[in-house]
Amino acid sequence: MIEAQGLTRRYGELTAVRDVSFAVAEGEIVGILGPNGAGKTTTIRMITGFLPPSGGRVTVGGLDLFHQPSKARREIGYLPENVALYPEMRVGEYLRYRARLEGMGRSDGRQAIAEVLDRCLIADVERQIIGTLSKGYRQRVALAAAILHRPSVLVLDEPTVGLDPKQIIKIRELIRELGERRTLLLSTHILPEVEQLCGRVLIIDRGRIVAEGTPEELRREAQGHPQLLVTVKDAPAEAAEVFAALPGATAVTASGENGRLTIDCEVGHDLREAVFRAAVERGWVLLELHERAVSLEDVFVRLTTRDELTAAAADDDAAAEPPAGAAADDDPAAGGDQEVPA
Amino acid sequence: MRALLATFERELRAYFFSPLAYVILTFFLFSNGRDFNLIVSYLSDPRVGGTSAPLFQLFLGGTILFWPLMWFVPPLLTMRLIAEERRSGTIETLMTAPISETQVVVGKYLAALVFFVFLWLPTVLYVVIIGRSTEVDWGPIASGYLGIFLIGSLFLAVGVFCSSLTKNQIVAAVATVAILLTLFAAAFLEQLASGELWQSIFSYLSLLDHMDELSRGIVDSRRLVFYLSTTALFLFLASRALAAKKWR
Numbered sequence: 001m002i003e004a005q006g007l008t009r010r011y012g013e014l015t016a017v018r019d020v021s022f023a024v025a026e027g028e029i030v031g032i033l034g035p036n037g038a039g040k041t042t043t044i045r046m047i048t049g050f051l052p053p054s055g056g057r058v059t060v061g062g063l064d065l066f067h068q069p070s071k072a073r074r075e076i077g078y079l080p081e082n083v084a085l086y087p088e089m090r091v092g093e094y095l096r097y098r099a100r101l102e103g104m105g106r107s108d109g110r111q112a113i114a115e116v117l118d119r120c121l122i123a124d125v126e127r128q129i130i131g132t133l134s135k136g137y138r139q140r141v142a143l144a145a146a147i148l149h150r151p152s153v154l155v156l157d158e159p160t161v162g163l164d165p166k167q168i169i170k171i172r173e174l175i176r177e178l179g180e181r182r183t184l185l186l187s188t189h190i191l192p193e194v195e196q197l198c199g200r201v202l203i204i205d206r207g208r209i210v211a212e213g214t215p216e217e218l219r220r221e222a223q224g225h226p227q228l229l230v231t232v233k234d235a236p237a238e239a240a241e242v243f244a245a246l247p248g249a250t251a252v253t254a255s256g257e258n259g260r261l262t263i264d265c266e267v268g269h270d271l272r273e274a275v276f277r278a279a280v281e282r283g284w285v286l287l288e289l290h291e292r293a294v295s296l297e298d299v300f301v302r303l304t305t306r307d308e309l310t311a312a313a314a315d316d317d318a319a320a321e322p323p324a325g326a327a328a329d330d331d332p333a334a335g336g337d338q339e340v341p342a
Numbered sequence: 343m344r345a346l347l348a349t350f351e352r353e354l355r356a357y358f359f360s361p362l363a364y365v366i367l368t369f370f371l372f373s374n375g376r377d378f379n380l381i382v383s384y385l386s387d388p389r390v391g392g393t394s395a396p397l398f399q400l401f402l403g404g405t406i407l408f409w410p411l412m413w414f415v416p417p418l419l420t421m422r423l424i425a426e427e428r429r430s431g432t433i434e435t436l437m438t439a440p441i442s443e444t445q446v447v448v449g450k451y452l453a454a455l456v457f458f459v460f461l462w463l464p465t466v467l468y469v470v471i472i473g474r475s476t477e478v479d480w481g482p483i484a485s486g487y488l489g490i491f492l493i494g495s496l497f498l499a500v501g502v503f504c505s506s507l508t509k510n511q512i513v514a515a516v517a518t519v520a521i522l523l524t525l526f527a528a529a530f531l532e533q534l535a536s537g538e539l540w541q542s543i544f545s546y547l548s549l550l551d552h553m554d555e556l557s558r559g560i561v562d563s564r565r566l567v568f569y570l571s572t573t574a575l576f577l578f579l580a581s582r583a584l585a586a587k588k589w590r
Contacts, residue, residue, distance in 0.1 A: 048438045070440040078438045084431030086352070088359040100348035101439045145435065 001026045001153055001183040002047060006056035009042050009207075016042040018207040019056070026152075029179040031198035032187040035304050039207040040187040041081055044157045047185065048078045060153055074102065077151035081158050081187075083142040087131030091122060091141055094130060095148060102149035116144040120174065136167035143174065153183045160193065172196065191296050201296075205304040218299045228263040228271055231288035232279060235259025239284070246274045260288065345441040349449030353423065357457045366418055370411065370461050377407040378468055396479065397472065401465075402486030403553035409526070412493060417518035419457055420501025421511040423450040424584065428509035443581040447502060451577055454498045462490060482559035489556030492569040493549060497522055499576035506583040525549065 002024040009017040017039040024030045034040045045051035047058055049065045049072065058065040063072035085094060092113065099109030117123040120140040125133060130141065139159070147154065159175060160168045176197055178184065188194060194201055195215050203211040203218070211218055232239050240261060244252045248269030253262050265271050272289060279286050357363045381400045402408070424447075427433040436446065469483055497518075504517040529551065532544035545551060552565050 045434075050434050050438050070442070073438055073440045076438065078435065080431065080434045082431045082434075084434065086356070086430075086432060088356060089352075093355075097348055097352050098439070100351075101345050101436075101441060103344050103440060142435075 001028075001061055002185060003059045004043075004047060004056065005058075007043065007046050007053050007058065008055035009039075009046060009051065010054045016207055017046070017053075020204070020207070020209055021056070022202055022209065022212065024153075024183055024185055026183050027181075028200060029184040029186065029198050031194040031201045032185065032204060033189065033191070033194055033201055033300065034187075034204035035189060038204045038304070040189075040204055041157055042207075043204065044081075044155060044185070044187050048076055048155050049073055050078075074149065075152050077146035077149065077154045079142055079146045079154075079156045079159055081161070083139055085130045085138060085142060085145075087129070089130055090126070091128055091130060091133075092117075092126040094141065095145060098145045098148050104149060112148050112150065116148050119147070120144040121170070136163050136170075139163060139167070139171060140174075143171070147178060151182070153185070154178060155185045157187045158189070159186065160188070160190065191300060195296055203300065203303055210303045211299070215296050219296060221299075226265045226267070226269070227292040228265060228275060229260060229288060229290055229292055230263060230275055230286070231258060231260045233285035233287050236282070236284060242278055242282070243275060246271055246278060248274070262292075345439065346445040346449045349436075349441070349446055350452050353450050353453030354456060356422075357419075357453065360422075362418065362422075363457070366415060367461060370415060371464060373411060374465055377401065377405070378465075380407065381405065396482070398469065398478070398483045398486060399557045401468070402483065402557045403489060404557055408553075412490075412497060413519060413522050413526070415461065416454075416458065416494060416497035417501050417504075417515040417522070419454045420451075420498055420505050420518065421515035422505070423454065423502055424505040424580070425508050425511045425514045429511075437584075443584040444577075447506070447577055447581040447584060451498060451502045451580075454502065455495060458494045458498060459491070462487070462494075479559075482557060485559050485561050486557040488561065489553045492556075492565070493553065495573045496569050496576070499573040499580070500525075503576045503580040503583065506580040 004023070005021050007017055007020040008015065020039075020043055022030075032040050032043065042051065046053045047060075047065075049058070049069060052066060060072045061075045063075065065072045089097070095113045095116065096109060099112060104112060117126055120143055122137060122140050122144060125137055125141075130138065133141065143156075143159070146156075156175065160171050163171060172193065175184070175186070179197065186193075186198060198215070200214055201212070201218060202209050211221070213221065230239075230243065235258075239259075240252045240254060243249060243261060243263050246263075248266050248271050249263050250266055251264045253264075254260070255262050263271060263275070270291075272291065275289060276286065378401055381397060385397055385400075424433075427436055437443075466487075469478055469480075472478060500521050501514070501518040504521065505511075505514040507517070508514050525547070526549055528544050528547035529549060532541055532548055532551075535541045535544050546564075546568070552568075555562060555565070
């Protein structure tokens with residue numbers, strides 16, 4: 001549904017996104033994960049057609065975003081990172097404006113507005129002036145506007161940022177519901193959100209994709225060899241030796257004062273049963289035996305840990321607000337805004 | 343077309359929701375009423391001796407009183423149009439909607455133009471009121487209004503262009519005034535210029551002369567071409583600037 005090929009975006013000297021390629025299949029929910037300043041927003045902006053890439057191309061539903069912009073844009077619903085609405089308008093008025101902007105007819109628009117008011121739980125504020133709404137409501141109004149024209153692709157940039165926990169839960173529910181029938185691309189730096197919502201994850205760091213896969217796959221990959229955590233009552237001295245001698249064990253290290261041992265195992269070996277039997281044979285009491293689970297957080301931290309200095313240089317804000325004089329004359333898509341008839 | 347109308351309508355409504363528009367409206371009517379009053383009392387002063395220039399020729403561009411309104415009102419009307427979208431970030435959802443830069447620019451420009459016409463509309467009442475006590479010649483008055491419309495069109499287009507360059511409304515307004523005053527200064531350069539070529543260039547650019555002609559009832563097609571083409575040029579530049587800024 002979405003296909004990005006070799007996306008690159010330069011701001012003068014700074015390359016915010018470098019050769020990013022990925023595809024999102026129909027009906028998939030894909031999460032873009034990355035620390036602040038990794039290039040998430042820049043990538044998203046190129047996918048939605050707001051920012052022309054310095055290199056590479058994007059197609060949505062087979063339509064090139066820069067050669068057939070009107071058609072391709074109709075397929076996309078977009079919730080930007082900074083939810084910006086016109087504060088002087090009423091909610092209903094704003095949605096009517098959006099419907100017309102999307103080229104919807106009067107009756108079609110009216111029906112779609114009734115639908116999204118209901119869907120995003122904002123029917124009670126239809127007559128309210130947007131400037132007077134709380135942040136949570138505004139977020140939902142923006143989401144309503146994004147899905148108004150029934151796009152087949154929905155792109156959400158940090159949809160839960162700045163909301164209170166109750167609102168976050170509501171928005172997530174809504175996102176999950178929306179994802180049932182749509183292709184969804186979601187950017188976030190909140191890990192549980194990705195675990196809960198996304199079928200597949202792209203981890204971006206310093207403008208590149210550093211990992212890709214289901215949360216499950218990423219964890220497995222990062223885990224490398226499995227580790228067992230074992231605690232034996234009274235911590236017998238020979239325990240480490242015994243466990244190290246088990247077939248498949250590579251090393252045993254003691255961690256902490258309470259006699260907890262960490263057993264490194266070869267890939268593909270599950271030593272839990274062997275450890276249990278070895279303990280029982282010797283009459284030891286096992287207080288703890290479990291395989292250490294690698295959280296997505298570990299994966300994330302491992303992949304994106306870096307020098308703070310470079311992190312600051314590639315800050316997201318720097319990407320959104322490029323230095324003055326950041327020339328954009330090197331764009332191959334220049335003039336590509338004219339629509340080419342299909 | 344639907345998208346263009348949508349932006350047009352939104353902007354026009356936004357004028358009527360903004361306090362600035364009412365301040366401009368009040369200031370405009372007050373200032374114009376005062377000018378009209380000044381002209382009428384001047385002409386009715388027996389010492390002046392008759393009316394060498396008809397009342398409405400003086401009112402519609404015949405005196406310097408007319409120009410400050412033209413320098414300062416259009417920039418105030420246009421400064422918000424694109425700069426504010428950029429500042430608040432609404433530009434992101436606007437420019438990812440199926441609408442072209444040209445449609446955005448033209449939609450917003452037309453809203454400003456309609457508001458500008460709306461500002462001048464009440465002054466037609468002056469003509470009606472005067473017409474009750476004396477003969478008025480509607481021809482030159484109509485062409486005078488045409489002149490105001492043409493100059494307003496150009497000035498608003500300059501304003502839209504400046505608004506498309508920045509996210510700061512004040513910068514947009516100041517830049518617009520600067521361009522308008524420079525354009526206006528061409529009228530005075532005509533007298534200073536040496537050489538026939540320069541004189542004819544500045545004469546062609548002289549807004550003072552254009553307005554003077556039009557308020558006398560002379561409608562020269564060269565003037566129409568001048569205003570329509572320069573207006574189109576600035577709107578084109580604005581749409582390019584809007585597209586280019588996405589390139590940042």
